[in-house]
Amino acid sequence: MADISPSRWDDQSAVPEVVVGRLPQYVRVLKELLSDGVEVANSQQLGQQLQVTPAQIRKDLSYFGRFGKQGRGYSVRRLLDELQQILGLNEQWNVVVVGVGRLGKAILSYPGFTPDGFHIVAALDNNPSLIGQEVEGVKVRAVEELDAVVKAQNITIAVVAVPVRFTQQVIDKLVECGIRAILNYAPTSPQVPESVKIRSIDPVLSLQSMTYYLTNGSE
Amino acid sequence: MADISPSRWDDQSAVPEVVVGRLPQYVRVLKELLSDGVEVANSQQLGQQLQVTPAQIRKDLSYFGRFGKQGRGYSVRRLLDELQQILGLNEQWNVVVVGVGRLGKAILSYPGFTPDGFHIVAALDNNPSLIGQEVEGVKVRAVEELDAVVKAQNITIAVVAVPVRFTQQVIDKLVECGIRAILNYAPTSPQVPESVKIRSIDPVLSLQSMTYYLTNGSE
DNA sequence: AGAAGATTGTGAACGAATTCTCAAATCATA
DNA sequence: TATGATTTGAGAATTCGTTCACAATCTTCT
Structure with missing residues (x-):
């Protein structure tokens, strides 16, 4: 064959x-x-x-x-x-959001994912006062439950919105669980194995690459 | 010369x-x-x-x-x-946010811009019930005041967070006002003259380029 | 049906970006 | 101070991505 x-x-x-x-x-x-x-x-x-x-x-x-x-x-x-x-846009993709702080909440409430087939079906955080609460119709669970949640809800994509200092360890965990696509909102460039795809959303980097032209442009 | x-x-x-x-x-x-x-x-x-x-x-x-x-x-x-x-990261850059909906508010409350020298000093919207209100310490003003605000506050960078259908017209106005760097959050690829720099923050596009590999990857 | 016009798909040419390679410069050690 | 070990900077070689150019094919018009 x-x-x-x-x-x-x-x-x-x-x-x-x-x-x-x-x-x-x-x-x-x-x-x-x-x-x-x-x-x-x-x-x-x-x-x-x-x-x-x-x-x-x-x-x-x-x-x-x-x-x-x-x-x-x-x-x-x-x-x-x-x-x-x-x-693969005909399929439905189940997504877990890790980190339910300011940014994570904004992501959970962003209406732009669903029409394109990306369904946020789980949210994780390590803050005890958040765990158990419902945010935008999704119950927040402990980060420890990651593996169980990923398996139970057939999740293939993760969105990371945790503070920089936790980012790498969270992503390592995600990779262990078999997640193969990660959308990272933390301002850092995490390391992942080749087999895992990662994209970073980083508005500050975008701004900084433009100021170069504002500073050195036509003058 | x-x-x-x-x-x-x-x-x-x-x-x-x-x-x-x-x-x-x-x-x-x-x-x-x-x-x-x-x-x-x-x-x-x-x-x-x-x-x-x-x-x-x-x-x-x-x-x-x-x-x-x-x-x-x-x-x-x-x-x-x-x-x-x-x-040009030693300078302070004054930024205007256009669009103070869900996304615009999230941007205004994002703490990651200031430490890197990007100061959101103005916010514009066309919703009468928002105009005049203060959001995150910034008073919301009418879009019509764009030109005045840009001049008065020495603004060089704009962040666009308006619904897709208004994006191009807003950006045209920004360009008219002399804005030369735009960070666009709307899910569209606006047209700007060569002299203007634009970057788009578009999480859905990022996700969609990863699902390709999830669908067609090693199998 | 035949001729004129339009537009794709693709190998070849070109251009841009990355990596290689090594002379020149610096450091560390005796 | 001389020797050996590092590491930069930058031209050359290579790889990667874009654009060109044109045969093949489809449409339209008479």
Whole structure:
């Protein structure tokens, strides 16, 4: 069954990570077009919306298949479906939030996750006065219950919103429990094994990379 | 005064944007090392913390000067100072938040901006029942007052936390007022002129780019 | 049905970013 | 002060990502 591949280090025709990073944006735009009643769009039009070249869109899509029609363009509905399939956006993803402080509460009350299939089904904290309380319809439980909660509720994704000094140890625990995707809100760059995906939400870093241009820009 | 340059499109020895994007992370790590009492660090050690190769750190820094000593490494304090200087992090940056809904309020109450020199000095909304109220010590004013507020309070950076459908028009207004750095929290990719820097905070996009690997990963 | 026009998909060319490599510089030790 | 061990800085080599260019294919119009 398996290929008689000599070296097993690198994957087949691996899709570059930058490409995967752009697909969700394509999905966004396609959804918008669809709700505007647009049935067909070509790479030129898509590129305009997204500020990328038509060639890039075509090349990106070509990693996954042939979704367009020459002389015409892409069926918005078809392409949207395909991309959602590729990204796994048809599934429901159960999410645990670790850390129910100011930030964690804001995340629990953020209405933007659910419409895209990300369901926050559990919340953990180590503050005794929080444990047992309900926040946004989710009962807060002790961090010690992590493993049980992850297994019981079939959780695959974790959102981390704990103070910096706890971040690494929390993430280590998450990895132990088999979590393979982490969204980190703490202002630090935690270490994870290669097999685990992590993205950090870090507004201060974003600001700091812009002040460079404000300081050194045209003057 | 101006150079007699034939084409004025590209800057001198422009620093790649990816490099600028990494500098704030270097600053983070250096601050941590300093507070741990570490006086000297070499590119190997820095790279370990940051998950980048030593060569990359040296190359990145070489765009800005020669900060290290052969056979020894970098003075943590010196390098930190230099990078903060380069990024303009010694200055105080005044920030306006546009949109004081759930998200805007969370941003106003986020304690992570101030220690890094980003001061939220104004908040705008178009909701009459919010205007005039104080949120986290900042009085909410009407969006119409944008221009006056930006001028009066010497604001250079804007944070946008309005509903998607208002985002582009708000950003257009900000650009008109001379704002040149925008941190956008709305789930959309707004268009800005080249001279304006924009970064988007978009947790859903981050999640969606990870589900790709959960769906198509090792199986 | 045939011709003219549009647009994809993809190999090739190009450009950008990362990593390699090593001379030059510094430090540590005797 | 000389020797050996480190480590930087930066050109060269390499890898990675984007854009070009065009054959193949589909649409539209007469």
